[in-house]
Amino acid sequence: MKAAIMGYGTIGSGVYEVLDRNREIVKKKAGEGIEVKYILDLREFKGTPVEPLIIHDVEIIVKDPEVGIVVETMGGTSPAFEFVKSCLLAGKHVVTSNKALIAAHGTELLSIAREQKVSLLFEASVGGGIPIIRTLNESLAGEVVEEISGILNGTTNYILTKMYEEGWSFEDALLKAQELGYAERNHEADIEGYDTCRKIAILTAVATGKEVDYEQIPTEGITKITDVDFSYAARMGASIKLLGTSIQKDEKHYLEVAPVMVSTKNPLYSIDGVFNGILVTGNMLGVSMYYGSGAGKLPTASAVVGDMIAAVQQKNMPAAIGWNSEKLPVFPAQELSRRYFARFEGTREEKKQLVEAELGKVKWLVLDGMDEFAVVTQAMTGAEFDTAAQKIGGLRQKLTAQV
Numbered sequence: 001m002k003a004a005i006m007g008y009g010t011i012g013s014g015v016y017e018v019l020d021r022n023r024e025i026v027k028k029k030a031g032e033g034i035e036v037k038y039i040l041d042l043r044e045f046k047g048t049p050v051e052p053l054i055i056h057d058v059e060i061i062v063k064d065p066e067v068g069i070v071v072e073t074m075g076g077t078s079p080a081f082e083f084v085k086s087c088l089l090a091g092k093h094v095v096t097s098n099k100a101l102i103a104a105h106g107t108e109l110l111s112i113a114r115e116q117k118v119s120l121l122f123e124a125s126v127g128g129g130i131p132i133i134r135t136l137n138e139s140l141a142g143e144v145v146e147e148i149s150g151i152l153n154g155t156t157n158y159i160l161t162k163m164y165e166e167g168w169s170f171e172d173a174l175l176k177a178q179e180l181g182y183a184e185r186n187h188e189a190d191i192e193g194y195d196t197c198r199k200i201a202i203l204t205a206v207a208t209g210k211e212v213d214y215e216q217i218p219t220e221g222i223t224k225i226t227d228v229d230f231s232y233a234a235r236m237g238a239s240i241k242l243l244g245t246s247i248q249k250d251e252k253h254y255l256e257v258a259p260v261m262v263s264t265k266n267p268l269y270s271i272d273g274v275f276n277g278i279l280v281t282g283n284m285l286g287v288s289m290y291y292g293s294g295a296g297k298l299p300t301a302s303a304v305v306g307d308m309i310a311a312v313q314q315k316n317m318p319a320a321i322g323w324n325s326e327k328l329p330v331f332p333a334q335e336l337s338r339r340y341f342a343r344f345e346g347t348r349e350e351k352k353q354l355v356e357a358e359l360g361k362v363k364w365l366v367l368d369g370m371d372e373f374a375v376v377t378q379a380m381t382g383a384e385f386d387t388a389a390q391k392i393g394g395l396r397q398k399l400t401a402q403v
Contacts, residue, residue: 001030001312004038004061006083007074008050011097011124012039014301015071016050019308026305030312037067040083058083062090069311071304072096081105088112088120093311093318097124097304103198107211110322119318121307126152126199127276129299130292131306136206136280137321143282145207148246152199154274154294155183155190156222156242160259161272164230164239170223182274182295192221193242193257200244200255203278206321207246208253210328218332219257229397232341232365232374238263238403241271245333256333261341263403334382341401342385343374345394358388376401 003019005012019026019034027033038061039045039053058079061067070087072094074080080101084094089112096102102109102122113120123133127150136145151157155177162173174191177183189195201214222242233239238261247254262269267289271277276294281287293299310319344351348366355362355375362375374397377385389395 001032001034001068002037002064002066003034003069003071003308004040004067005036005071005073006040006058006061006080007072008039008041008043008045008054009073009075010297011300011304012041012071012073014297015073015304018298018301018305022305026309030309032312034069034308034312037064058086062086067092069093069095069308071308072098072101073304074098075100077101077104081109084109084120085112088116088118091116091118093119093121095119095121095304095307095311097122097300099125099195099198099202103201103214106202106205106322107325111325113318113322117316117318119311119314121311121319121321122202123307124300124303126202127278127290128154128292128294128296129303130276130278130290130294131303132203132278132290133206133321134310135290136203140280140282140285143284144248145280146248146283147281148200148203148207148278149243149268150200150203150278151241151268151271151276152196152244152278152294153190153193153242154276155187156193156196157271157276157294158182158274159191160222160225160240160242163225163227164233165272167227167230169227170225191223193219196242196244197257200246200257203244204246204253204255204328205323208328209323210326211323212255212328212330216330217255217257218334220259222259224397225259226397228343228367228370229399231367232343233261235365235367236261236263236376236403238401239269240399241268243268247333247336249336252331253328254331254333254336259399261399261401261403266402332382337379337381339379339401339403340377340385341374341397341399341403342377342389342395343372343397344389344392345372345396347371348373351392354392358391359385372396376403
């Protein structure tokens with residue numbers, strides 16, 4: 001099988017390396033060898049082993065009947081969308097690691113793939129090297145997925161880990177993440193939760209078989225989290241994680257991306273650094289957890305190559321992974337009844353009567369030398385909390401609390 005790689009950056013070069021280093025095992029598993037014929041990139045890579053493979057015109061790939069599988073590791077939505085669409089229409093299998101592409105155009109591209117009887121596979125678009133897409137589609141095919149909750153962005157998890165374990169400021173942790181190459185050039189997608197939002201949309205679409213509009217998912221990042229929040233978390237034996245959450249309840253789907261106070265009892269508490277962790281609750285299986293490298297050159301490339309092998313194995317019987325064009329109604333998770341961690345200005349003595357009148361029985365938390373206090377509420381909807389907090393006044397922080 002002749003292959004082409006579109007985009008020879010971190011992931012694209014990793015795919016080439018995995019195919020080269022694991023050549024024999026790839027051949028054995030796929031049933032035939034996979035040979036890279038072209039690498040599409042703007043650069044030349046002179047003096048490197050891949051120089052003879054470099055091309056600059058996607059039409060060379062599209063029009064070459066020898067190329068049966070194309071890997072897209074360019075990132076972004078354009079020209080990735082146009083290039084992938086052209087390859088699918090030309091009857092070529094496509095494997096991508098591009099969550100922005102799949103979240104924005106997955107429905108159309110999956111439809112084209114089905115019409116052309118080719119595979120469009122995107123395991124590496126969520127969770128890096130963690131095999132979560134195929135798990136939801138195949139291993140858990142007999143389950144009604146009731147909840148997906150996960151740390152889906154290694155950059156934000158690295159930042160929050162540094163703030164919690166070493167007392168770093170948000171700014172210092174972000175700077176270090178950039179120095180180490182964990183944060184993307186446009187780190188806004190990471191820290192504002194947009195990356196996690198696209199990923200939880202993809203997971204929900206795979207689990208339900210319906211299109212999920214990621215722009216409808218309420219999304220909050222980590223820029224408002226402070227060292228004071230972590231001081232309260234430590235007092236409670238908890239930590240703060242940015243979670244993508246998808247809950248099915250009473251035939252409705254509630255989605256959200258937000259920082260959450262999680263206790264040591266939650267398996268996601270111990271997911272540190274750039275690692276990802278995903279909890280899936282099935283109506284028969286119960287809770288299962290998937291953990292591993294959520295990013296990085298070789299872990300992500302490994303997932304891409306796994307998809308390439310699957311595409312070669314299935315050939316003219318492409319994998320039925322994805323969703324149809326029916327849109328899934330998205331409801332905000334704050335409509336659910338949940339506990340909240342909240343910080344208010346003032347003293348406990350001043351506001352105790354008012355707080356308990358509005359929020360009922362709460363767990364009180366006070367840090368020495370602070371002109372504020374915190375509480376953990378009983379379960380209530382987001383609207384109920386917001387109404388009560390407005391009457392109390394002086395709200396400084398509000399986080400969902402799984403404690």
